[in-house]
Structure formats: C-alpha cells, structure tokens
Amino acid sequence: MRARLVDRISDLDELVEELKKSSEEIGAICIFIGVVRGISSGKRVLRLEYEAHEKLAPEVLAKLLEEAKARHGIIDGAIEHKVGSAGVGELVMCVAVASRHRQEAFRALEELVNAVKHKAPIWKKEVTEEGAYWVEAKPEEAGQGQSNHRR
Amino acid sequence: MRARLVDRISDLDELVEELKKSSEEIGAICIFIGVVRGISSGKRVLRLEYEAHEKLAPEVLAKLLEEAKARHGIIDGAIEHKVGSAGVGELVMCVAVASRHRQEAFRALEELVNAVKHKAPIWKKEVTEEGAYWVEAKPEEAGQGQSNHRR
C-alpha cells in the first residue's frame, strides 16, 4: 500500500510488478489514470496547477487504501497524485488495486477514485486561455451544495 | 482501437502513450490486467494454457471494442489476450479504455472484460499439481447452464 504525492506519476509496468509481489493470489489488477484534458467546458486549457496539504494528503490517501482493503477485500493498492504544474496530456493521478478476482477490483477502484477526488486535501486550478479557475467537486458528486468558485 | 492475440502483454506505459495520442479530450484511462493466480480452487497452479481461434478471436475482440465505443462513448480502447503457456504471475489479458470522463471508462471497462471472457473464442486450460482442466465460464456469469468439464 503506497500513497504519495509526486512530481511525476511512476512507471506503470514497475507499479504492476510491485503490486504482483504482494501475493501469488492476485488475479486482477485495475488501474485508473487521470490525464489533463486540452478542453474544459469549451475553454482551451493551458495547464493545471495542483496544490496539496503535504502532510495530510498522503495520510488521507493511505487511509482510503486501508478502507478499500477492509471493505472490498483487495490484496494491495497504490495511489499517486501529482502536485505542481501539469501540461495537457500529462498523467496527474494513478490509482491501482490488486485483488483475487475482478469484481472486487472494479468496485474498489471506482470507489477509491471518487474518494480521492472528494476527500483528499488536494486542489486543482485550471489555467485556460480565458483565465484561471479553482475547480471544485461538482455538487452531485460531492453530495453537498457546493458551487464552483471563480477567481 | 487495437485488438490482438499476443505471446506477451505489451508494455503498459507505451499503451497509455498510444491511447493518449488519439485525442486531446481524453481525461481518463482505465486498465484491467489479468494475472495467473498461484492457487485455484485450493489447488496449486503450475501454468495456464490458452488456445484461441486465431482468425475469429481478434475479430470478436475488435467488435467488442467498437460496441463499447458506440454504447459508452469511449474515445479509444485496446485489448490484448495471451495465447500459449502462461506461468504463475504472468499477465495474460489487458483491456484498456480511454474516455473524456471517468464514469464511462469504468462502465466500458467492466463490460468489456466480462465480454472478452464470455464471447471471445479463447479457451483456458488450468494445469495444476492435481491434473489439467479446461476452465469454462461460470453459469451465473455466462447466463447459461454450462457446467465445467473435467479431462
């Protein structure tokens, strides 16, 4: 279980090798990768800027992994999240889970990706051709009446 | 969209780079990897042996990708499936989808992985310490009253 903030998302093949090592019972590995899109709400994106609480964010990510392990019975998992400036096409988030069978891997992966976006103290500013905006979780996703704030 | 039978699953980082190239609108990439487990139904596994219809299997896989694209609006995808003998821990299947947002990637990935297992003319023999068995899709998964056959 590794959870960390990074300047650059690690090599995936190495990550898979590392996850596989934890048990011979692993039959399924599921990976989610977040990529910076070139267009957001019709605006051309120049870059994203990620900021995190350097002490709390890795702790929250590690706790999310432990929770996924307890709830879904996955064998191992890893989360990496980018901090700093990220260009279009850059990988900014990687969540991986390893489990005996595929069903628990799918369930755990989706839940973990949502949890990272809505629970980890990490923030994203979208720098577009028309200005820079702090992006916030959409209300229907976060389950609370939070609107986006423009700066 | 690439669908093929392989001796060895390709490098994942290259696959991600290739998928990303298809559009600047890609924001999410989801990957499923199947790994040979060391234990199956309590028996120690020595290896798996995969056989496929060399002409039909890639066609069926390509069709499944096209269907996932039409149904879920994913931007691109790839399927690789191993043929031949695979040792414990070896990667035997890789399904990847790239989409604008994560929801359609999760839905498409799960559906595709199930479809590969239940629709592609690919067969798996489990060679264990206690004998070799052709594995067949579980009835509850395949939606038909098919029982496993022992040899």
Add this chain to the structure above:
Amino acid sequence: MKVKVRFFARLREETGLSEVELKLDEATTLTDLIKAFFGDRDTREFLIAVNEELVEADGPGGVRLKDGDVVDIMPPASGG
C-alpha cells in the same frame, strides 16, 4: 459435397480429432453435422463458425452447408 470440420480446445480432446474431411449428402444441415459428432447435446453448448464466420446453429430454418465449407466447432468462451 465435401466439408471440412475442425475441433478446438476441449472438443478436440473429447473427440480426439483436430480436423476431418467429410463427404455429406447435399441436404445435410449444420445441426445434422453436430448431431453426428455430439448426439443430442444442446447446440448452445458450442460456438460454431462456418467459413470463419460465427453462426447460430439453431437459427430459423437451420444453416445449410455447401461444398467446400469449413465448419469450426468450439467450446464456449473461457478466456481471461
């Protein structure tokens, strides 16, 4: 007519046959052919291709065979 039949995976081992050439009556259907090898087993137990196109053996009217056809009889999918 002459028809080639190929068996795959478990069915190859069950029949002990990999590939056979058969001389058949003109009226023989795909269902007749399967019955010749597998008796009354449910045809839904098989994946069938004629000339490397998947077909439904039990489709309306059955599937007609013609000289030179290649019939592949395969177990249900079990990859992954």
Add this chain to the structure above:
Amino acid sequence: MKVKVRFFARLREETGLSEVELKLDEATTLTDLIKAFFGDRDTREFLIAVNEELVEADGPGGVRLKDGDVVDIMPPASGG
C-alpha cells in the same frame, strides 16, 4: 493564547493570507476563529485541521483551541 492559522489554495487567494499568527482569548473556539475570517459562511464549506489532524469544526461542543495550535483552513477536496 497564540494560534497560527494557515490558508490553502483558493482560500489563500481569497484572504490574501498564507499564514497568520493570532493572539486570542482563552475561550475562543474553532468556530469563532473561522467566523472571524469568513463571517457566516457555512463551516461545511471548509476542510479544517488542527495540528495536522482533520477535525469537524461543528462537532458536538465545538473544538477548543489551546496555545500553540496550528489551524489549517482549506477548501473542499478537488483533486483528480
């Protein structure tokens, strides 16, 4: 008592403050402190940590502060 307050991301830009040291009455609660900066805005609009532990500002009885505490006021999560 003296308390250090740090602001993150959007809240740092909104307040124009990165980090401030405050001298407070002993009775000041976390809710009072947030109100001092953000008025009546719903405290659920923030993630709050005291000494680098996440807390519920509105928990039962409120959160008491003590000399030397470091309070982090953060926007809701928006990573990914």
